[in-house]
Structure formats: structure tokens, C-alpha cells
Amino acid sequence: MVQDIVLEVRGVTKSFGPVRALRGVDLSLRRGEIHALAGENGAGKSTLMNVINGILQPGSGKIFWEGREVSIASPIEAQALGIGLVHQEIALCPDISVAENIFMAATNTSRAPFMDFRGLERKAAEILRQFCNLDPKRLAGDLPIASQQLVEIAKALTLDCKVLILDEPTAPLTNREAGALFAIMHELAARGIAIIYISHRMAEIFDHCDRVTVLRDGQYITTMEISEITPDDVVNAMVGRVLGDLYPAKAAPGVIGDILLEVEGLSDGRRYHDISFRLRRGEVLGIGGLIGSGRSEIVKGICRLEGTPEGRMRLAGEAFAPVTYRDSIREGLVYLSEDRKGDGVFLEMSISSNISALNLSRVAGRGAMISDRRETVLAKELGAKLGLKCGSYSDPVSSLSGGNQQKVAIARLLAVAPRVIILDEPTRGVDVGAKAEIHRILRDLANQGTGIIVISSEMPELIGVCDRVLVVREGRLQGQVEGAKMTEENIMQLASVEGPSRTAAHAAG
Amino acid sequence: MEKMMNVTETARRPERSWLYNLLKMRETGLIAIILILVVVMSFASPYFLTWLNVRAMIMAFAVEGIVVVGMTILLISGGIDLSVGSVTALAMVIGGLLFLNGFDPWVASAIAILACTGIGALMGFFVTYVGLHHFIVSLAVMVIARGLCLLGTEGRPLSLFSLPESFKFIGQGSVGPIPVVIIIFVVVVVFFDVLLRRSTAFRRVFYTGSNEKAAAYAGIRTRRVIFLTTTLCAGLAGLAGVIYMARFGSAQPTFGIGMELNVIAAAVIGGASLKGGSGTIFGAILGTVLLSVVSSSLALLDVSVYWQDIIRGSILLAAVTVDHYLSKRRR
Incomplete structure (x- = not known):
């Protein structure tokens, strides 16, 4: 039924200099379907979406809109056709209210000479109420990342679109928020809106999508009906090979040794209280909890990136009392930020200078000048250890895929030969293949005697990677799970209690 | 990342009253500081609060205030212009x-x-289409425009006594007790303040300055916005120059050296962010008023001119420091 195809892409190519991001991609979208787009990072999903949205112009190939060939020269033209895109990266104006952010495109095309701030707030509240509890009057920049993502979604919902593209919208969301989003997606699809849904999470694709198109290395691989396939089919099509176990083996008996880090009564008096735990050599320790529970704040307090909490700490049996993060690094306790692009890597700088950033003395030559040669040697050594895929170590980090950027960020920490590494959301925005690699790297490091602490919002990741998981709720340790007790139900049970405090946590985070 | 804190705060704090909002506004704080200064000065010098002195103070900042308007809009869009004095x-x-x-x-x-x-x-072209930074482009233009001034006048002031009275009126005349300069100033300020606060067209300036990418995704032609704010700022500097010409009855090639710093300081004290995305014209004008009141006070108190610059610079530093801490607590 040709008339049911709302958008069709045929043989689209796109090159950035020598890099061929898309080489002949097809995609056809039926009215009212939820169509998953799968592929590893760097497979060309985002590039394809940017072509469809008019941000990029294709090198060759054709785009048909309701059977008619079109060229989409700009996002405005895409909007005029009825294409809405929620970007993977959050792009909000931080100094502007949530309501205005939501209606920015409408304001831009509005013929009214003056702003109706009250009206915008009222309309924004109506849209937000469908799936979350956010005050439209707040400034977007004051919101935590998950709430900002909700604003991005609300933004797309205001566009009167026939095709809605969602690029990994659930990455920073809690399960409940994601659930509300899916309900809205189904409702939109029932109204005849076609949705392109990009995600790395197989469970989401299989629970909510009708068809899936797989890209690999910029090429079209296949389109399949979800009802006829299993997740393995999709994963195999994505990676072009059969993946082994998704998660590495747990610590072998006898690997876990003496106490490496001991934290006792850590409290900053506001956001977390009386945190005590022990990390053993060779162990991968998880910290779970809802977003806003204080888990990131706790580890930032430990390494003194934020706040100066009370409490005693011992590292490898000796008193550990850093005053600044610099002291913490010197003692061998390092932290990897959850916000890779914001705080994690220097995007514009070269791979090698990113890797050496924490330990410049190691790459200094005569007269304390940085030696390019030593820097490259260090980068190559650590890059090889982590299986970093890159052209040249002098390329900017921005040229790498998310997974490889994350490896650069980890390599930088390894440059100081740390005793304890704390990783906050180590695989956010990283594709399945690279994710498994990062998990294996963490386990290898643990086996070599480095203490690993992992914070994650993804329950399967915590359960799959960690030997033991601590659960934080409202700034207090609620308990820990290990072995067979490490299940999603048990962690959720500890992480949340039904009650007013939990609703408040959702409202803000 | 103060999520926990936000949770408890919103839970405890009752609905904010209009009084709370009013007190939180930067303009309120500035007005308070200005009033305190005025009261103190009126005790220190009986001359301070006379109409003659007040009028002189307003005249002193009114024309520069027109430049402040342009600069504030440019700052909000994320730009800056060092060439306003030369222009x-x-x-x-x-x-x-x-x-x-x-x-x-x-x-x-x-x-x-x-x-x-x-x-x-031209500056807008270099910034948006060539892709250079505002700072460096306007720095170059600052030097070039000054050079053109000196070239055209061979370094000597042009005497324009023969300007007709009808023209001098815009710089020297008054309507009733109110000088025309002040009327022009008020009209420009109110016009742009209202537009910037309420008009849909000028909201694009905020969007562009706050996050250019987000604005572009919303279909805003951000390069055009920046081009236009850059052009407007220079145009208003030109208007100020013409009014100065009528007021002084001369053209001084060395006029306005250092004006850019005063103008930028006033806008920043008034709440404009050098990172773009925030600021108001009313606030910027209050910043101008504050700097002017301080200058006038220092002069009346016989403080050496050499000290005046040091004090003004310190005020700027203090203002942005206080602001930095206030906005940090808010986040």
C-alpha cells in the first residue's frame, strides 16, 4: 500500500571529508508505526536523522514525502513538512524558562508582535502534565539532565508533526518517566503519526516498536518486523558478528582481597548522611539509586570534587583525607564524570593530549615542556590496552564515536595508575559493542587489583557488571545486594519507597 | 548537580510572592544601592541634589546610555563590541x-x-559569515575607526560653530525644563526595553545568545540575529556620535576613548551576561546611572581623578562577584 508510506529515503549518501558516514541508506516509514532505528554508534543513525531533518544535505539519493520527491534544505522546511526531531544531545537555552524553550520554534514563526508569557506557561503546563511534573516557569538551565530531556520531548510534541524522530530519548530517564513517554508514543502512533525511535536498549525496541531498520558502518543492512524476530537477530545485524555474553564474568573466587577503600560516616549535612562502606581489592562495587538520590554527590564528596563532607576514609590501610580533588588524584583515587561531553573530555583537543591531561609530568621532557613523542607513546600504550579505535592520536576527540570517547576518558584516568576508579554512568550514550568492551575493561582492571566503583541508572548494567551493589535513597545507604539477591526487584525495592518523598524526587529529577 | 537540595527546597518553600520576586530582581538591588548613595551624598554635599547637578548627571550619561542600549542587546545575543567609542x-x-x-x-x-x-x-559579516570572534573583529575596527577619525581631521578637532540652531537644538535645547538629549535618551531606552522584554522578534536575541545550537534547531536564523545585533549596536553608536556633535558644536577625533569599557561595565553591572542569553536594558541603564552617580560623587568630594578609575573598576569587580555568588546559590 504505497499511500501508507509517509516518508521514504532511497540510497542516501553523505560524506564528511574522507569519512563516508552514509553509503546508500534506505528507510521507509509507514503512517502510524513506531519504527526502531538500530545500529552501533557511528553506524550513521544520527547522520541519517540530520539529513531527514534538513540539518545536513545528502551527497546523493532521494527523499520522498508522501510519495512526492522533496529536498529538505533546512530544519524549518522539515518542520513545514511535518518532521519533528528530538536530538540525542540536549539543546536548550539555559537562561530561558521551560515554557519558552518548549515553544521556541512557535515563537520564531509567530506573527504576534508581543510575547504572551502567561499563555506559553499555561500551554506548556498542559503538555508537560501528560508525562511529568515540571514547573514551566523554571529556567531550563536550573533543571537536572533528566528533566531537561523531558523538556526536549515536550518541545517536539508541540510541533504538529506527521513524523516524529526520537534519538535515544530515554537514556537519562527513570523507568517511570520512560514508561510515560512510551504511553505517549503509542498514543501518537494511534493518531497516525509515524515515529522513528533510536535506541540502544533492545528491551525498549522489542516492547514498543513495530519494525526495526538496522544500519552498520553507514550501510543499510535490513528492515525486519519485530514480531518475527528476537533481540539476537537485531544485535547480530548491528555488529555483523555474533556477540558473546553481554557481560563479563564476575570476580573469580579468591580474586577479591583485602580492603582497599574504607569510608566511614561520610556526611555533608545536606545531600547525604552517614555513608559507610568498604571496597575490596579486585571488586567491582555498584552504587544504585534513583536520579537525585545523592549517589553522584557522595562519590564527588569522597574525591573532593564537590563539598567537604565529614567522615573518615582510609585508602589501602592509610588515612585518606584529601583537601582537593588534586590530592585525591595524587593518592590514586580518580573519578569519571557522568557528563562526558560537559566535564569528561576536551572535545577539541587531540586524543593524546586528552590522555595525558591528568599526568603531565609523565609526558614532560626536558625543562618541563611537554614532549609530543612521550605523549604519543603514553596514548598508544593506554589506547592499545583499552582497544581504542582511532585514526591518529593527534585527531580531536570529537572525531570519535561515543564509545571511543569514553575509552579516552578512561585512559586518561589510567595514566595516573590509580588504585580506585569511580565511574559515573560509564556507558551512557555508548553502543552495545563498545559497552560490552568497557564492561570487560572494568573487570580486567579489577582483576589486576584496581578497585572499581560504578554508578549507573541502568539496572541490568549494575547487576551484570558488579559483584555487589549499594543502594542509596535520599542521601542514605539503604542496604546492599550481592550474589543471587542482586535483582532489579530488590534494588528497586531499596531505591524507592512509595510516598510523598519519592514523588518529590521525581518532580525535581 | 544539587538535585537533592532542590527537592527539599521546593518542598518547603511556599509559593513565591510578588514581593519575593521583586526583591530577587537585580534591578531592585541596583535601585537600592543608587538611592543609598544619593541619600548619603545629599548629606555630604548640599549641592548634590540640586536640579542643576541632577541635570548635569543625567546629561553626562544620557548619550552614552544610547550606546549602552545597543551594547546590551549585542551582549545578550552573545556578542561584544569594543569599537563603540571609536565609532x-x-x-x-x-x-x-x-x-x-x-x-x-x-x-x-x-x-x-x-x-x-x-x-x-561589516563587523557582523566578519563575525557571522567569515566566522571570526566578535572580540577580535571589533578590536580591529576600534583601531581602524580611530585611525579614520585622525586621518579625516589630521588629528585636530573640527570646530562646527556654524551649525544652525535648529540642529544644535537636539544637543543643547530643552523642551520646558527638560533637555532634548534626555528626551531622546528616554525614548530610545523605553522603545528598546519594551521590545526586548515583550516582542517576539527580540526573543530570538535571547535564544541565540543563550544557546545558539538550540535556537538553530528551532529554526531561528542565528547568524542573521547576530549580524543584526552587531549592526544595531554600531548604528546606535553612530546616533550617539551625531548627538554629541550637536551638543558640543565640534567633532573631536579623540572623543570616546575608553567609552567601550564604561558601556560594557554598565551593561554587566545591570545584569547582562558576557556569555549571552540574559540582560535587560532597564538594568543596564541602572548600571549606567550607578557609575555616573559614583563619578559625580567622587568629583564633588574632591577625590583625585586618578582614584576615580580605580574605584569604578573596583565597583565593577564587586558587582560581578556578588552576582556570581547570587546566581550560584540560585542554581
């Missing part, structure tokens, strides 16, 4: 030279303002 002087010189060569003073002024607008458009 103001260039408007005087162009207007003066044309007048001395037989042009009608009004036509000469219009051409001068257009020329300055053209300079702004």
Missing part, C-alpha cells in the same frame, strides 16, 4: 566633515549614522 567619534567626524563641505547638517548626520551602521554590518 561614536567617527560619526562626529564624518558628520562634521560633510557639514563643513556644504552638506545640510541633517543629511550629514544621516549619512554619518548610515556609515556607522555599515561598519556594524
Whole structure:
């Protein structure tokens, strides 16, 4: 039924200099379907979406809109056709209210000479109420990342679109928020809106999508009906090979040794209280909890990136009392930020200078000048250890895929030969293949005697990677799970209690 | 990342009253500081609160205030312009030279303002289409425009005593007790303040300055916005130059050296962010008023001119420091 195809892409190519991001991609979208787009990072999903949205112009190939060939020269033209895109990266104006952010495109095309701030707030509240509890009057920049993502979604919902593209919208969301989003997606699809849904999470694709198109290395691989396939089919099509176990083996008996880090009564008096735990050599320790529970704040307090909490700490049996993060690094306790692009890597700088950033003395030559040669040697050594895929170590980090950027960020920490590494959301925005690699790297490091602490919002990741998981709720340790007790139900049970405090946590985070 | 804190805060704090909002506004704080200064000064010097002195103070900042308006809008869009002092002087010189060569003073002024607008458009071109930074482009133009002033006048002030009274009126005349300069100033300020606060067109300036990418995704032609704010800022500097010409009855090639710093300081004290995305014209004008009141006070108190710069610079530093901490607590 040709008339049911709302958008069709045929043989689209796109090159950035020598890099061929898309080489002949097809995609056809039926009215009212939820169509998953799968592929590893760097497979060309985002590039394809940017072509469809008019941000990029294709090198060759054709785009048909309701059977008619079109060229989409700009996002405005895409909007005029009825294409809405929620970007993977959050792009909000931080100094502007949530309501205005939501209606920015409408304001831009509005013929009214003056702003109706009250009206915008009222309309924004109506849209937000469908799936979350956010005050439209707040400034977007004051919101935590998950709430900002909700604003991005609300933004797309205001566009009167026939095709809605969602690029990994659930990455920073809690399960409940994601659930509300899916309900809205189904409702939109029932109204005849076609949705392109990009995600790395197989469970989401299989629970909510009708068809899936797989890209690999910029090429079209296949389109399949979800009802006829299993997740393995999709994963195999994505990676072009059969993946082994998704998660590495747990610590072998006898690997876990003496106490490496001991934290006792850590409290900053506001956001977390009386945190005590022990990390053993060779162990991968998880910290779970809802977003806003204080888990990131706790580890930032430990390494003194934020706040100066009370409490005693011992590292490898000796008193550990850093005053600044610099002291913490010197003692061998390092932290990897959850916000890779914001705080994690220097995007514009070269791979090698990113890797050496924490330990410049190691790459200094005569007269304390940085030696390019030593820097490259260090980068190559650590890059090889982590299986970093890159052209040249002098390329900017921005040229790498998310997974490889994350490896650069980890390599930088390894440059100081740390005793304890704390990783906050180590695989956010990283594709399945690279994710498994990062998990294996963490386990290898643990086996070599480095203490690993992992914070994650993804329950399967915590359960799959960690030997033991601590659960934080409202700034207090609620308990820990290990072995067979490490299940999603048990962690959720500890992480949340039904009650007013939990609703408040959702409202803000 | 103070999520926990936000949770408890929103839970405890009752609905914010209009009084709370009013007190939180930066403008309120600035007005309070200005009033305190005025009260203290009126005790220190009986001359301070006389109409003559007040009028002189307003006259002193009114024309510069027009430049502050343009600068504030440019800052909100994420730009900056160091050339405003030179461009103001260039408007005087162009207007003066044309007048001395037989042009009608009004036509000469219009051409001068257009020329300055053209300079702004040129800067906007280099910034948006070539992709250079505002700072460096306007730094270059600052030097070039000053050079043009000196070239056109051979370094000597142009005497324009022969300007007709009808033209001098815009710089020297009054309507009733109120000088025309102040009227023009108030009209420009109110006009742009209302537009910037309420109009949909000027909201694009905030969006662009706050996050250019987000604005572009919303279909806003951000390069055009920045081009236009750059042009507008230079155009308003040109208007100021023409008014100065009428007021002084001369064109001084060295006029306005250091003006850019005063203007930027006023806008920043008034709440404009150098990172773009926030600021108001009312606030920026209050910043201008504050700097002017301080200058006038220091002069009346016989403080050495050498100290005046040091004190003004310290005020700027104090203002942005206080602001930094206030906005940090808010986040």
C-alpha cells in the first residue's frame, strides 16, 4: 500500500571529508508505526536523522514525502513538512524558562508582535502534565539532565508533526518517566503519526516498536518486523558478528582481597548522611539509586570534587583525607564524570593530549615542556590496552564515536595508575559493542587489583557488571545486594519507597 | 548537580510572592544601592541634589546610555563590541566633515549614522559569515575607526560653530525644563526595553545568545540575529556620535576613548551576561546611572581623578562577584 508510506529515503549518501558516514541508506516509514532505528554508534543513525531533518544535505539519493520527491534544505522546511526531531544531545537555552524553550520554534514563526508569557506557561503546563511534573516557569538551565530531556520531548510534541524522530530519548530517564513517554508514543502512533525511535536498549525496541531498520558502518543492512524476530537477530545485524555474553564474568573466587577503600560516616549535612562502606581489592562495587538520590554527590564528596563532607576514609590501610580533588588524584583515587561531553573530555583537543591531561609530568621532557613523542607513546600504550579505535592520536576527540570517547576518558584516568576508579554512568550514550568492551575493561582492571566503583541508572548494567551493589535513597545507604539477591526487584525495592518523598524526587529529577 | 537540595527546597518553600520576586530582581538591588548613595551624598554635599547637578548627571550619561542600549542587546545575543567609542567619534567626524563641505547638517548626520551602521554590518559579516570572534573583529575596527577619525581631521578637532540652531537644538535645547538629549535618551531606552522584554522578534536575541545550537534547531536564523545585533549596536553608536556633535558644536577625533569599557561595565553591572542569553536594558541603564552617580560623587568630594578609575573598576569587580555568588546559590 504505497499511500501508507509517509516518508521514504532511497540510497542516501553523505560524506564528511574522507569519512563516508552514509553509503546508500534506505528507510521507509509507514503512517502510524513506531519504527526502531538500530545500529552501533557511528553506524550513521544520527547522520541519517540530520539529513531527514534538513540539518545536513545528502551527497546523493532521494527523499520522498508522501510519495512526492522533496529536498529538505533546512530544519524549518522539515518542520513545514511535518518532521519533528528530538536530538540525542540536549539543546536548550539555559537562561530561558521551560515554557519558552518548549515553544521556541512557535515563537520564531509567530506573527504576534508581543510575547504572551502567561499563555506559553499555561500551554506548556498542559503538555508537560501528560508525562511529568515540571514547573514551566523554571529556567531550563536550573533543571537536572533528566528533566531537561523531558523538556526536549515536550518541545517536539508541540510541533504538529506527521513524523516524529526520537534519538535515544530515554537514556537519562527513570523507568517511570520512560514508561510515560512510551504511553505517549503509542498514543501518537494511534493518531497516525509515524515515529522513528533510536535506541540502544533492545528491551525498549522489542516492547514498543513495530519494525526495526538496522544500519552498520553507514550501510543499510535490513528492515525486519519485530514480531518475527528476537533481540539476537537485531544485535547480530548491528555488529555483523555474533556477540558473546553481554557481560563479563564476575570476580573469580579468591580474586577479591583485602580492603582497599574504607569510608566511614561520610556526611555533608545536606545531600547525604552517614555513608559507610568498604571496597575490596579486585571488586567491582555498584552504587544504585534513583536520579537525585545523592549517589553522584557522595562519590564527588569522597574525591573532593564537590563539598567537604565529614567522615573518615582510609585508602589501602592509610588515612585518606584529601583537601582537593588534586590530592585525591595524587593518592590514586580518580573519578569519571557522568557528563562526558560537559566535564569528561576536551572535545577539541587531540586524543593524546586528552590522555595525558591528568599526568603531565609523565609526558614532560626536558625543562618541563611537554614532549609530543612521550605523549604519543603514553596514548598508544593506554589506547592499545583499552582497544581504542582511532585514526591518529593527534585527531580531536570529537572525531570519535561515543564509545571511543569514553575509552579516552578512561585512559586518561589510567595514566595516573590509580588504585580506585569511580565511574559515573560509564556507558551512557555508548553502543552495545563498545559497552560490552568497557564492561570487560572494568573487570580486567579489577582483576589486576584496581578497585572499581560504578554508578549507573541502568539496572541490568549494575547487576551484570558488579559483584555487589549499594543502594542509596535520599542521601542514605539503604542496604546492599550481592550474589543471587542482586535483582532489579530488590534494588528497586531499596531505591524507592512509595510516598510523598519519592514523588518529590521525581518532580525535581 | 544539587538535585537533592532542590527537592527539599521546593518542598518547603511556599509559593513565591510578588514581593519575593521583586526583591530577587537585580534591578531592585541596583535601585537600592543608587538611592543609598544619593541619600548619603545629599548629606555630604548640599549641592548634590540640586536640579542643576541632577541635570548635569543625567546629561553626562544620557548619550552614552544610547550606546549602552545597543551594547546590551549585542551582549545578550552573545556578542561584544569594543569599537563603540571609536565609532561614536567617527560619526562626529564624518558628520562634521560633510557639514563643513556644504552638506545640510541633517543629511550629514544621516549619512554619518548610515556609515556607522555599515561598519556594524561589516563587523557582523566578519563575525557571522567569515566566522571570526566578535572580540577580535571589533578590536580591529576600534583601531581602524580611530585611525579614520585622525586621518579625516589630521588629528585636530573640527570646530562646527556654524551649525544652525535648529540642529544644535537636539544637543543643547530643552523642551520646558527638560533637555532634548534626555528626551531622546528616554525614548530610545523605553522603545528598546519594551521590545526586548515583550516582542517576539527580540526573543530570538535571547535564544541565540543563550544557546545558539538550540535556537538553530528551532529554526531561528542565528547568524542573521547576530549580524543584526552587531549592526544595531554600531548604528546606535553612530546616533550617539551625531548627538554629541550637536551638543558640543565640534567633532573631536579623540572623543570616546575608553567609552567601550564604561558601556560594557554598565551593561554587566545591570545584569547582562558576557556569555549571552540574559540582560535587560532597564538594568543596564541602572548600571549606567550607578557609575555616573559614583563619578559625580567622587568629583564633588574632591577625590583625585586618578582614584576615580580605580574605584569604578573596583565597583565593577564587586558587582560581578556578588552576582556570581547570587546566581550560584540560585542554581
